[in-house]
Amino acid sequence: MPPGKFLRGLRTRVTDTDTNVVFMRIIYPVSEPITTSKARFIQIMNTCHALASLGCEVDIITGCLSESTGDILKRFNLEPVQRLRIHKVPMMRAGHGGRVRISWGLIFNVSCLLKILGLVKKKAYTCIYLRHLKLAAFLLRFKKRIGVPLVFEAHELFSVTSKKKKMRRLEALVYSGFDRIVTNTETIKVLIEKTFSVGSDRIHVVRNGVSREIIASFRGKEPRTNGKILYVGQLYRWKGVECLIESMAFIENALLDVVGGSEESIGRLQELASRKGVLDRVFFHGQVPYHNVKLFLNDGHVAVLPLKSSPDASFTCPLKLFEYMAAKMAIVASDMPVIREVLRDGYNSILVKPDDPKSLAQGIMRLLGNRALSVRIAEQAFLDVSNFTWQNRAEKIEDILKGLSSVNHHSSP
Incomplete structure (x- = not known):
């Protein structure tokens, strides 16, 4: 992607009720079905909704949903907002009874990658923003082809909470290869900096919130x-x-x-x-x-x-x-x-x-x-x-993304 096209995507101007509004474009992949029963989805949906309300274009990619974007937002007590879109791609998850009992993550990962490539071909995007570690490691392999900065939001260190050595390897890859890291606590930020030698200029704290x-x-x-x-x-x-x-x-x-x-x-x-x-x-x-x-x-x-x-x-x-x-x-x-x-x-x-x-x-x-x-x-x-409101959170994320204009988005991990 030529640098000029990337910068135009970062600071695109649109007309909204005769007022010039500066906004960003963000792709947010979610490698699980979105439900209201888990806090992480409440956090994801409110963050994306707040970003869209600020004027950012937000494209959520997920699977296993038959509802419209408006119906999904309604489940989270959120009003429809024009610049927030939800795209559904194939996903197979663990089921009960006669349904599939294994999770075929690769199906979603490949479908998600293809959707991302389709989106970035049509428009210039500011970044891909996500919080699922395995999906992050998968997308990192295609960073050069995607041609868009990658931002990972860390909510825990799996190398500490899990005994699987694979998780530490994945975290090392993501924390070294992603352009920005966002954490929701200072505690995680400090531990990532020490454990994975992440420079303080690439990692930021943005806490959760309430509406x-x-x-x-x-x-x-x-x-x-x-x-x-x-x-x-x-x-x-x-x-x-x-x-x-x-x-x-x-x-x-x-x-x-x-x-x-x-x-x-x-x-x-x-x-x-x-x-x-x-x-x-x-x-x-x-x-x-x-x-x-x-x-x-x-x-x-x-x-x-x-x-x-x-x-x-x-x-x-x-x-x-x-x-x-x-x-x-x-x-x-x-x-x-x-x-x-x-x-x-x-x-x-x-x-x-x-x-x-x-x-x-x-x-x-x-x-x-x-x-x-x-x-x-x-x-x-x-x-x-x-x-600690979702709007405050979105504003802080937006400020972090503004710094991506200096990222060499063609660099490979």
């Missing part, structure tokens, strides 16, 4: 002091919900609502609650539509983020943290470096020792028993969350 609409919907809310404890999210073991269940044995009369998780995980935690004698005070609601989640957020007093001290948890930037803050809930969270990037003990949260039910119980009881402290912390968290 301005959610913040606005809770603006008039008075922080609750009704003694209700809330956990929202998946029930993977590294989330630390076992510790929260055990802590209930040290908190008299309080009620806990647990929203989210699979039936298998709920069953495991119900057995634990029964053994600890707190089953009558812990209510499991499973997966619920988001408008119902908002009801719990609106009515809750103390929100808990009880992460375990584990490799998986050490990289997380939980979406629910920002929703807790937006909902003016008093937050108790595990005291971990990744959490301290957003929360401060005694300022906008109470931070407690991870994996310690008694410490967690003490933190919760501190808020339940001190109305003034609880309200002050909840109000401060609400003020702070304005720094």
Whole structure:
């Protein structure tokens, strides 16, 4: 691709209601079916929607979807935006019963590559932006042919969380061959820089967020002091919900609502609650539509983020943290470096020792028993969350992509 054509793609001008608008073009491949049940898809869709709302053209490539772009956006409570398009290509995933039980990733990878080549042939694109490591390594092999800068968003280090040596090799390839790396925490950024010798000019921190609409919907809310404890999210073991269940044995009369998780995980935690004698005070609601989640957020007093001290948890930037803050809930969270990037003990949260039910119980009881402290912390968290919106995230990504004009996009990995 001639340099002039690339730069025109980077700073293309279009006319929108008689106003010249500068925008970028981004291809975002997603090598999984997009569902609302997993946080990563909520993050992807909100990020892409926010970028498109800023004026960027965003082309998502995914598979296994029969819905229109508008219907998919509706599932995520997002309004249609003209410059956001979703392209479906062949994909085979693990199934149940008589369906295919293996994942044929190569089918999607090749289909995705062909779609990308078709798109970049028609228009000049700013970059290909993605967060799936195996797909990133595959596309890197064709970087010269694609002729567009590559940006990888890292949410964990698989060489730390996985015992597979292959993952470290893939990460080494991607972190050395991609033009820019985006992380959602400073913790991951520092570790990537040290482990893979990535220069600080190529790696940037852009944290997750929450929608301005959610913040606005809770603006008039008075922080609750009704003694209700809330956990929202998946029930993977590294989330630390076992510790929260055990802590209930040290908190008299309080009620806990647990929203989210699979039936298998709920069953495991119900057995634990029964053994600890707190089953009558812990209510499991499973997966619920988001408008119902908002009801719990609106009515809750103390929100808990009880992460375990584990490799998986050490990289997380939980979406629910920002929703807790937006909902003016008093937050108790595990005291971990990744959490301290957003929360401060005694300022906008109470931070407690991870994996310690008694410490967690003490933190919760501190808020339940001190109305003034609880309200002050909840109000401060609400003020702070304005720094963590999807629009802010999109603006930071856009600033990073502006620097790609200096990238030699013809270079091979």
